[in-house]
Ligand SMILES: Nc1ncnc2c1ncn2[C@@H]1O[C@H](COP(=O)(O)OP(=O)(O)OP(=O)(O)O)[C@@H](O)[C@H]1O
């Protein structure tokens with residue numbers, strides 16, 4: 001019990017949980033870890049043996065004038081040193097090997113975890129911060145993972161065997177000196193607590209800088225367009241200054257700990273010398289003993305000093321692991337129910353919103369209060385309404401990108417929460433408002449709709465989406481690389497590319513969130529044609545910004561902040577006074593987008 005409490009001073013409950021997690025990452029690499037540790041044992045043993053030989057030479061062979069034995073010892077030492085060198089190599093090499101393997105495991109797990117987290121997580125966290133968790137943070141964890149246990153083992157062996165050996169030379173002096181050494185180690189552990197906090201802060205500031213840079217790079221076009229370079233620079237400098245401040249905060253305790261520790265180490269060497277001088281003078285020990293003693297002590301202080309140098313690595317590595325674990329402990333907000341069923345091939349596609357209620361953030365007002373809507377199979381329903389009323393939100397609820405807070409959404413009579421999420425999404429084609437183009441070839445981008453599709457199918461989809469002819473004009477055709485944000489494609493081309501994806505996917509249910517950006521009449525006509533081909537025979541929900549799309553809908557739903565205000569066909573709505581009529585008239589006069 002007493003011991004436990006002492007333990008708690010250094011490691012609290014949460015940390016011990018973390019430590020357990022951390023150690024669990026060693027398990028799969030047990031063999032290589034054991035191999036490296038065995039090599040550590042061998043070279044530490046050799047380091048410990050050297051002063052023993054020195055002592056024998058000084059105490060026995062020199063007084064006896066036995067030079068032949070000195071040469072024999074030298075020979076043995078040479079062999080040992082060669083073994084020593086090999087062991088050092090093995091530790092340095094294989095230590096890093098298992099370090100990087102652990103890092104890899106952690107990174108893969110983090111990556112998989114990221115695939116399971118809901119969009120809510122991505123709304124709350126910045127890309128740069130997530131990135132740094134998977135890169136810099138884990139790099140440091142890996143360093144800690146192998147240097148940490150190598151050094152810990154070496155130090156333990158040295159302290160135990162050093163003590164056993166030295167008390168044979170002189171019990172009281174050795175015990176006294178070791179007590180001082182332990183006091184020093186304890187002080188170091190105490191100092192650690194402060195540093196952990198400071199380094200945690202440092203990590204998050206660094207991540208903040210990453211986010212800023214990420215934002216600036218992805219927003220470079222915007223910045224230039226507004227000639228806001230200086231403004232960005234000021235913000236960046238502020239982040240940088242905060243980082244510098246955090247750095248000072250972290251390194252000030254580190255510096256003082258290092259200084260105090262080095263003082264202690266030197267003090268101990270002086271103490272050894274003074275105590276030794278007295279012991280030799282009073283004939284308690286021989287001169288050779290003293291030399292061995294001093295050598296041993298120097299040996300012992302090396303690992304202690306090494307721990308101190310490692311403090312930085314240790315703090316950073318641990319802070320990195322904490323951030324990694326934080327990600328791993330992140331609750332998966334949306335997951336399959338235990339007995340979720342697969343959505344089968346013969347989907348009818350009737351979608352029913354039943355008193356659905358939704359908010360992005362529990363503290364904020366509901367975006368959907370009591371939303372009910374029935375989309376019959378094979379029909380097309382259009383959502384129209386002012387910007388920000390929640391049209392995109394409604395669309396995103398169907399593939400379960402976000403979870404309802406009340407009511408339900410059913411497809412063919414089954415609650416979407418009772419379907420396996422992946423099978424649900426496989427049957428839904430979702431054309432997003434902002435088209436996302438991956439870095440890769442045009443073919444890859446289209447084939448994202450169905451990675452198993454062959455070239456012929458890709459080309460057919462491109463033709464259906466009305467973009468084949470354009471692709472043919474490119475030098476590399478379907479192998480043309482398109483940039484991170486599809487830099488080389490125009491807005492209309494990107495939209496057609498995203499439609500091609502859906503043609504390839506061929507889902508029963510289609511959700512179209514039309515881009516608000518206006519297109520020229522010809523492109524619009526092209527896209528309209530593709531969309532008309534696409535919607536045939538499917539159940540479609542379209543967030544419509546284009547009048548052509550709205551007119552062909554079976555039912556039009558007009559939304560405002562309170563919910564549905566009008567519904568009916570184009571003709572019906574035009575006949576009635578109200579929002580839709582105003583909208584239509586405005587668009588006829590060329591005023592409107594949404
Ligand atoms: N990821 C999000 N997290 C928090 N709030 C959000 C999020 N996305 C949208 N909102 C908020 O929800 C409301 C509805 O947004 P939504 O994107 O559904 O509007 P919209 O009707 O599609 O508008 P538009 O016609 O401009 O595309 C807005 O007030 C918006 O600020």
Ligand SMILES: [Mg+2]
Pocket residue numbers: 391392393433513
């Ligand atoms: Mg929208």
